[in-house]
Amino acid sequence: MEFTKGHGTGNDFVILPDPDGTLDLTPGLVAALCDRRRGLGGDGVLRVVRAAKHPEGVALAGEAEWFMDYWNSDGSFAEMCGNGARVFVRYLLDRSLAAASSSSSSSSSGGTLPIATRAGLVRARVEGADVAVEMRRPRLYDTATATLGGLTLPGAAVDVGNPHLVCALPAALELTGLDLTRAPEVDAGTFPAGVNVEFTTPGEPVTGADAHVLMRVYERGSAETLSCGTGACAVGAVALRDAGLDTGTVAVDVPGGRLTVTVTADSCWLSGPAVLVATGTLTPSALTP
Numbered sequence: 001m002e003f004t005k006g007h008g009t010g011n012d013f014v015i016l017p018d019p020d021g022t023l024d025l026t027p028g029l030v031a032a033l034c035d036r037r038r039g040l041g042g043d044g045v046l047r048v049v050r051a052a053k054h055p056e057g058v059a060l061a062g063e064a065e066w067f068m069d070y071w072n073s074d075g076s077f078a079e080m081c082g083n084g085a086r087v088f089v090r091y092l093l094d095r096s097l098a099a100a101s102s103s104s105s106s107s108s109s110g111g112t113l114p115i116a117t118r119a120g121l122v123r124a125r126v127e128g129a130d131v132a133v134e135m136r137r138p139r140l141y142d143t144a145t146a147t148l149g150g151l152t153l154p155g156a157a158v159d160v161g162n163p164h165l166v167c168a169l170p171a172a173l174e175l176t177g178l179d180l181t182r183a184p185e186v187d188a189g190t191f192p193a194g195v196n197v198e199f200t201t202p203g204e205p206v207t208g209a210d211a212h213v214l215m216r217v218y219e220r221g222s223a224e225t226l227s228c229g230t231g232a233c234a235v236g237a238v239a240l241r242d243a244g245l246d247t248g249t250v251a252v253d254v255p256g257g258r259l260t261v262t263v264t265a266d267s268c269w270l271s272g273p274a275v276l277v278a279t280g281t282l283t284p285s286a287l288t289p
């Protein structure tokens, strides 16, 4: 079985090509692949499957050739993964499975490439070394708290296709001081399917951005990661709201680098590096689910 390893600002993925959807991918196999000592290591798995060949992609097969079958490292599914989508697109382009700007069936007008996901269709474009994906506009729908050790912080619940809770740290606290080795406690009533929790502090002004935010994240199903694209979009939307803006651009610094979030009237663009680092052959029998 062939695999490729890739990452977007340090959010890393095992990419499995499975165009015809024949791979028996199980939660146990995903967790074994993502194990950083006994497997390849990763925050998640991206299965590259034709939309027409996946039960959750088939409804979008007329609009997108490929379905991003994303799994968290614990073997759970998520509706959406922003960095994963950017790395997925890098893989499709690198393998000539799609073209970013042509009139072929796998790309649409304006040079964007449609990708089917559990959260619906997203569109991607290449921006030099970066890959940008256009997702739904983040929806701020509630308030809730996260408790970490003895610290309880209020935050904004945000839907980016998957659930997020964005909590600003009080000025006296530093992001680097947070212990994210354990999951923050949240209200299961507000987040029945779990939630990704982002912690933020304001950054210095950045040229061309309406706001600049530093963030760390504890991801549902993957623990602390170096970056979360949908989390950055949630953080960007909250930063714009706090600045009294409905649309705009936010620089979001994560431990793995910088992401740029642009919220428009009806969508959200996430941009940043997307890198493929290795390709090899798996020995599935050696993996211990």
Ligand SMILES: N[C@@H](CCC[C@H](N)C(=O)O)C(=O)O
Residues within 6 Å of the ligand: 011, 072, 077, 078, 079, 080, 081, 082, 083, 084, 162, 163, 196, 219, 220, 221, 222, 225, 227, 228, 229, 230, 231
């Ligand atoms: N790292 C991802 C988000 C992955 C899914 C998340 N852990 C969830 O369960 O919702 C991103 O870049 O968006």
